[in-house]
Amino acid sequence: MMRTLGFVLLLLLASGLAFALGWNQRDQRVPPPPPPEAADSPALDSLDARAARLRGALERLAPPSPEEENSLRRPRTPNYRVHLGWADSLGVQPLASEAELGRHLASGALVPLVDTEFYVVRTLEHSKPFTTPALRESLAEAGRRFQAELARSGLPPYRFSVSSALRTADLQADLGRRNRNATSGTSSHEYGASVDIVTFRYAYASSPQDSITVDVADPHLDRANRLLVDTYTEAARSRWDHLYGALARALGSMQRDERLVVLLEAEQPVFHVTHRIPGDLDRSDPDSD
Known part of the structure; x- marks a missing residue:
């Protein structure tokens, strides 16, 4: 009897070991599911949809009309002359030395002009990245109006x-030697109250709000977000004339509101x-040659 019971227990133990070994081998035989192919990637599908919406939104964003x-x-x-008048009235006097620039920065009459959420400052070859505080605020307001139209269009x-900001007399003279279209004599840039804005260059900066997100694990997600930045950047290059239309309308509204004087x-x-303040029609008369 005891021998039979021992045999049964031994048999049960052997069966349990065999079952456990077989289960482990089963786990080893069944590989984990492979990552989704690009064709099955929700992130890349979302990228394609974003790109299509971007193209459509840019096409619907009107370039500037002849009237604008x-x-x-x-x-x-x-x-x-109106630009010069406002610059002389609201800016600093033309700089004779770097020491004067330092004093204006210390007093707050001039402030650094750096990249913001509304604009970027290109590498300046014939000017310095400084301006009056009031002009800097007006540029921010122009950027807000520009981006507001883009947002309404789903962009x-x-x-x-x-592309250009504060110039010293030496920088202005050097520019005149290199560019026959540069202003001869005093420039409104010398007062720190004028800048130039390029008509065809627009920068995209990625933000968490614009990023692609998906509800499942997708190994292509990071790649999709990198491609999204490339897509937005390339769209700005190829459809710059539509963005130019929105910028022209923003700057036109700033001129009508007497916040800026604008010359295309x-x-x-x-x-x-050039920065200006409301009123004072004598200085803002377009026929005051």
């Missing part, structure tokens, strides 16, 4: 590009903008 452009060109927009918050230059692809 002409209102910012001579003879309908204030002439350059991300592109930023416009500043004929020889250079830039808006020349």
Whole structure:
């Protein structure tokens, strides 16, 4: 009897060991599910949908109409003397030395002009990245108006590009030697109250709000977000004329509100903008040559 019971227990133990070994081998035989292929990636599907919406939104965003452009060109927009008058009134006096620049920065009469959520400052070859506080605030307001139209059109918050700011007399003279279209004599840039904004360059900066998110694990998610930045950047290059339309409308509204004087230059692809204050029609008369 005891021998039979021992045999049964031994048999049960052997069966349990065999079952456990077989289960472990089963786990080893069944590989984990493979990662989804690109064709099955929710993140890349979302990227394709975003790209299609971006193209459609840019196409619907109107380039500037002839009326919108002409209102910012001579003879309908204030002439350059008006820019000089406002710059002389609201800016600093032209700089004779770097020491003067330091004093203006210390007093707060001039402030650094750096990249913000509304605009980027390109590498400046013939000017310095400084401006008056009031002009810097007006640029931010122009950026808010620009991005507001983009948001209404379902577009991300592109930023416009500043290409020129404060110039010393030496920098202005050097520019004149290199560029025959540069202003001869005193420039409104020398007062720190004017900047140039490029018509065809727009920058995209990624943000968490714009990122692609998916509800499942997707190994292509990081790649999709990198490609999304590339997609937005390339769209700004290929459809810049539509973004230019929104910027022209934003700057036009700033001019109508007497916050800026705006000149869409004929020889250079830039808006020349100068800070102003409301009122004082004598200084803002476009026919005051």
